[in-house]
Amino acid sequence: MSTSGKVIVITSGKGGVGKTTTSANLGMALASMGKKVVLVDADFGLRNLDLLLGLENRVVYTILDTLSENENDRCRLDQALIKDKRQPNLALLPAAQTRDKSAITPEQMKKVTAELTESYDYVLVDCPAGIEQGFKNAIAGASEAIVVTTPEVSAVRDADRVIGLMEASGLKHPRLILNRLRPQMVEENNMMSVEDVLDILAIKLLGVVPEDEQVIITTNRGEPMVLSATPTQAAQAFLNIARRIEGEEVPFLSLQVPDSGFMGRLKALFRRR
């Protein structure tokens, strides 16, 4: 009997910091490493994981349909799962588009994710923003947590809140992904650095992802950036994070500022004009 899979929740508190992008890319990266991965979209009413994966046209059943009390409306779990055609190791369990976040209970979430661990190595739950019922549902079945934040005051504040709430629920030792870092701004002392954020949040660092235009472009296309034959720095960061999740020790990317010092500032001056 193989060891059953892990349920990892990807959360942040603040919206728009990159949870869904992270979930999509980490899921795809782990699947490319040969692991069986299922992505669970827990953002009821504002689902987006399907869009980021380019699977929005294939959504037929959602997680709610697998729990329907009416036997005629209920479907099997495997009927709701959408298998990615580019990467057969990856599947998506879409969220319902209902606005009613109480349509699912934490117990039901626990049951579904537990069932998924029987056939998947990783069950990645994409948590909605906020700390209300949606958040409570998303963390219900998780044994590990990844906190995504950007180096901005509100994002870090909300991340700290979420870390505290999870600890109170027994979900301890979350790991951090610092997203949308701009090394140039850090150099200019206009953005908090990795060290600053780690000092404040005091949790273990899982990875750092730099700001990257490719995120927008690949989202436009519905193709997670880790699939690219020529991964940009951000894509490489996601790939490295996936390896770290698997237990590998991967050195952090050196996010060097392209032109620093006097010459850099001279060039920047002319660029700004």
Added chain:
Amino acid sequence: MVFDLLDKLFARGQSNSRQQACDRLKMVLAYDRTADISSEAMNSMRREILQVVKRYFELQDEDLEVGLERSGNTTALIANIPIRRVRRGDHDDQLLATAKKSEEASKTGSDESAKLDKEE
């Protein structure tokens, strides 16, 4: 204008919004992290503290101030409890009783050793 240009060329971390961000966050989190205690919990804690203090002190009135005070990065629980005097109660009686017992014990001990001396 020249100075402006020179300033930009030789920037010595003048726009320290990074430091400001860190400082402001630390302050805000010192508050956030302790703000979560509900008012019911505070009240029940206040009552329990009152009970404990009343065992040792007679109180002025049952007015006590218990609250969280923040100063910079640190938060402290401060209690301000006006007292009238130390209470001489069960606690003290117990101490007296044990004190008496050990006195008697040493007395009988010395009596016995005196007896033994005599017998010898």
